[in-house]
Amino acid sequence: MARDVRVRAVGWSASLAAVCAVVMVLSAGIGPVRIAPMTVAQIVLDALPWLAFEVPHQATVIVQQVRMPRIALAAVVGFALATAGVVMQGFFRNPMADPSIVGVSSGAAVGAVASIALPALPFGIGLQAAAFVGAVIAAFGVYLIATEGGRTPVATLLLAGVAVQTFLGAIISFLLLQTDESLNRAVFWLMGHLHDASWGDVRATLLVLPPTFLVLLVYAQDLNVLLLGEEDAHSLGIEVERTKRVLLALASLVTAAAVAVSGVIGFVGLVVPHMMRLVVGPDHRVLLPASAFGGAAFLVLTDTVARSGSAELPVGIVTAAVGAPFFIYLLRTREVRRL
Template sequence: MPTGRLRVAAWTSTLAVLLVVVCVVGAAMGTIDIPPRLVVASVLNALGVSTGVSVPYPYPFVVTTLRMPRVALGAVVGAGLASAGTVMQGFFRNPMADPAIIGVSSGAAAGAVIVIAAGVALPLGLPFAAFCGALIAAFGVYAIATENGRTPVATLLLAGVAVQTFLGAVVSFLLVRTDDHSLREAIIWLMGSLRNTMWNEVAIALPVVLVGIVILLAYARDLNVLLLSEEDAHALGIEVERTKRVLLAVSALVTAACVAFVGIIGFVGLVVPHVMRLLVGPDHRILLPTSALAGGVFLVAVDTATRLGATSLPVGVATAFVGAPFFLYLLRKREVHEL
């Protein structure tokens, strides 16, 4: 097996095992501590796999109905945001890029707050509004930046900043104008949370994120070439504009599917790709799958820690508390470079 494939196999298998471990620990710990072997038995029994282990009530209910959906969605969202962040940093050749840079997060926030302020009932409610808002903002940014079939990266970046600023103003205006109950609901959503997660949310987000990551992986080699220059990519036969459209569209869909259910969770798509790039290098064929797994590990671990703390912080606040100081540390160590 070539050395590159060995590295991929080693890192992905290690991170996959770590993800399983943090998921089991996350489902085991809480108000009622459950032995990890009973967590595994509960999950396998629920899947119809006979384990021969007798799991006393209420452990199966606590694991499969209350905790495991939250853990599973955390893993899915962490993987999706980290993958999209990896692609955005490579696409813009900028270590400060993250999924929010193309307006996805601000669009989701605007969609959610509009629905909350208006008290409108929609199919799937808040997630549907956030998902639509995210996609409208992302594709609006792309349309603004595209001229004569070309989308310059610098123009796309500036358009994203302008749209983010405008939608931030819309959200602020609506928060000022809304009543106290709606204001509290909107602020809780904007802080990002995995509370009250249900399996139907996992069932919707998982296929979108999984298919998105597979598509992004298929374009990993093209993204590697785009890191050099668009001229080099043209010379090697890559359809640059088509590749850019696919990368942007899939990253936007993945991010929208994530934030629609959990709200705004920052720094996962910014910090995790940096850490993995330091560990595995810049090759996106390795960086993308390892970042996805590491993102799942990070978000599940942070959410578990916040859930067990004396003050149960929203996970979006906790990731900012953890991510911002760590990113500053990387800056001070001069370990954040232009790509």
């Protein structure tokens, strides 16, 4: 049985990783200067030290320095948000849960808007660092509020998250009133964007994502057991409170790393896990990696749409425009059920 699960997990992960790679190659060819997919593939492979292809210099500069950093960041952020979405939906046993449910996105927004609106922050930290710190503090604060006597009831955690998000929303509104010529920049960040992506952003996110994702994979079976309820999970040998702390901390950390470099991008962590659950089933040992690669492909695709029009849109607008109707369709067809 365990071997069958591993085979399914590897098979779906490899298939969706291949789909993501194809979407990235196709996306890199789309723009004011069209580049053939085969040329893009050769440019990407030419960056490897043991391969060499004859490729046009102009196309190489466009792909490697202009388009691919943004595409790679979209893939990494989509991977992170979908991963966090799967964990949060399983953790709360609620199909409406998403990565922002414990205030991570709101905390990041406070940090980012504060770095824009205020003349100087302590220690000279920039926008992305401020967003990351704000996200981590918000998640930790929600956990402290909801924890009593060493236990953290899921219902209390959910309510604490709602209360903290509301409070942080008020702070964001106040900070926006303090901005002048920087208002557009703050609003643009809040909409979610990948406009100024760089390889440095990708590397910074990858410092957090791979190790946390691997630990979450280890806890995938425990997440399956938690779906039975905390009492049943405890009777089956799961250290419930410790497992909840680990899952919450890692999901919050992954979300914080993504939001810090991309702004608030909604619906990826909500819709993609549902899409993958319909295809691969509810077993988190398969669902977690499948959703991660599915999220990467989804955000690359939606960001391609966002930057392909006559006027570039924040990718958060496109994910909401695509995600909301799809989620309504799932609701109407009763495909969204209690986990």
